[in-house]
Amino acid sequence: MAKPKVFVTRRLPEPALTQLLDRVQADVWPHALPPSRSTLLEKVRGLDGLLCLLTDPIDDPIMAAAGGRLKVISNCAVGVDNIDLPAATRRGIPVGNTPGILTETTADFAFALLMAAARRVVAGDQFVRQGKWQTWGLTQLLGQEISGATLGIIGFGRIGQAVARRAQGFNMRVLFYDPRHPASPSAPPAEKVELEELLMQSDFVSLHTPLNPGTHHLIGARQLAQMKPTAILINTARGPVVDSQALYQALNTGQIGAAALDVTDPEPVPLNHPLLTLENLIITPHIASASRATRGKMAQMAVDNLLAGLAGQPLPNCVNPQVYPR
Ligand code: DGY
Numbered sequence: 106m107a108k109p110k111v112f113v114t115r116r117l118p119e120p121a122l123t124q125l126l127d128r129v130q131a132d133v134w135p136h137a138l139p140p141s142r143s144t145l146l147e148k149v150r151g152l153d154g155l156l157c158l159l160t161d162p163i164d165d166p167i168m169a170a171a172g173g174r175l176k177v178i179s180n181c182a183v184g185v186d187n188i189d190l191p192a193a194t195r196r197g198i199p200v201g202n203t204p205g206i207l208t209e210t211t212a213d214f215a216f217a218l219l220m221a222a223a224r225r226v227v228a229g230d231q232f233v234r235q236g237k238w239q240t241w242g243l244t245q246l247l248g249q250e251i252s253g254a255t256l257g258i259i260g261f262g263r264i265g266q267a268v269a270r271r272a273q274g275f276n277m278r279v280l281f282y283d284p285r286h287p288a289s290p291s292a293p294p295a296e297k298v299e300l301e302e303l304l305m306q307s308d309f310v311s312l313h314t315p316l317n318p319g320t321h322h323l324i325g326a327r328q329l330a331q332m333k334p335t336a337i338l339i340n341t342a343r344g345p346v347v348d349s350q351a352l353y354q355a356l357n358t359g360q361i362g363a364a365a366l367d368v369t370d371p372e373p374v375p376l377n378h379p380l381l382t383l384e385n386l387i388i389t390p391h392i393a394s395a396s397r398a399t400r401g402k403m404a405q406m407a408v409d410n411l412l413a414g415l416a417g418q419p420l421p422n423c424v425n426p427q428v429y430p431r
Contacts, residue, residue, distance in 0.1 A: 111132070114145075115139070128412060134148075158187075163189065178199075183203050194425045199425060229246050251275050257311070259313065333362075338363075366386070
């Protein structure tokens, strides 16, 4: 029997790639940069399955171009904002993602950004390399206290809660805002508050919401104006959750203290973006889940989802289970 035809939009880490190549007829995009839209439109024609990354916008025309055979879209990420989910659901195509396995890694990185911004780790490194270190200075590169500070977590799902657990070790007071989060006895200790109260009281605000129409620009000029002038904003969720222009204004005018971003809008951030002129900003290239072990597990989970979909079985992790008959 002919093997199912699959397009994989980037090389996967091993052993996931070999396992996939053994089971399907795979066309693997060999380049570091994502395929263009026109390439995607051409590559998806006649496919049984698509394994993509968060950099690949998969909308209704792409699904239409695949023709009627497309049985599964497997995204190698937990976030699925690059995929038109209503369109996939309408077409009866299950969409897979990779939840859970990147929770701790991402929370580690959010906390690393929090600490780096609070204690000016990047500025200190540059200070030394630029030959500015002449003596030990009592007021040199002063940062902010982490221990005992108030941390506001926006989005109290798996990753938000993992960040809250780390905060316990620093004796922090934790507030959270998440209209969808039900009170759960297994969640780490944290006080549920309204967004405005969280913004007004927090020394650190860390974002952990998915990107959807309700969270687009959730943090804009009005919200930034409600934050403390010393507050530090950390974003490891999705760039468009924050209005970048408003953030630039808030950082540039000292309305808030600093920001640490692992995600931007757009990605990659253009080199001439005003945010990159600011000294009170740390920025990294969307690497919060980038440990070798976690990226390997994400690839494996994406392959497992893909193979299940090709076999007509329910995906182990499906974001639109409505496609399955009850
Ligand atoms: C995701 O999975 O959505 C992250 O942004 C990348 O790991």
